[in-house]
Amino acid sequence: SAVISQKPSRDICQRGTSLTIQCQVDSQVTMMFWYRQQPGQSLTLIATANQGSEATYESGFVIDKFPISRPNLTFSTLTVSNMSPEDSSIYLCSVPITGNIMNTEAFFGQGTRLTVV
């Protein structure tokens, strides 16, 4: 298993500002994933963050809005930029834990509950 620590756990932010969410893992992992869970909805993948390279963004998500850093194999940050109320969501980081690659499951942080007012 893995222990994933996300900070902050929640925040209330003013529109137009930015928030940086941190994700710390207790083991080295090649890939880290960032998801968004809008109120009452499922999880949508924002981007995949690999150490030493640019993050890969899913359709509908762009680097200017959600810049990601991945400075080492245990840490990543996601910034939600120029926030609007539509960005109010839970943001989660996730890491795959490898054994046989087809058996990999994913572990999730507790999430950051963001409310934009």
Added chain:
Amino acid sequence: GDSVTQMEGPVTLSEEAFLTINCTYTATGYPSLFWYVQYPGEGLQLLLKATKADDKGSNKGFEATYRKETTSFHLEKGSVQVSDSAVYFCALRTGRRALTFGSGTRLQVQP
């Protein structure tokens, strides 16, 4: 691309009732299949998984069987408890990709 379809919720049951939450998928290749659970106010937790056809995942009285012929991975429990009230997500993963989630099904168990 990959997708997961779950039955709409909420599902409301009485304690000790039988539970089925349907999940079907489309995927390229041979996915691994998962059920995740999100209890109120908590993070997402893996409930069970299956990695190949006919595998049965089980945990905490919940079961799901990987049915390749029907591309399904239905979640079942013989006797639900109030403590099972949560949101359940079916998910799949192919290769090195991130998980693809279904829309989630909220289960409410009444005493």
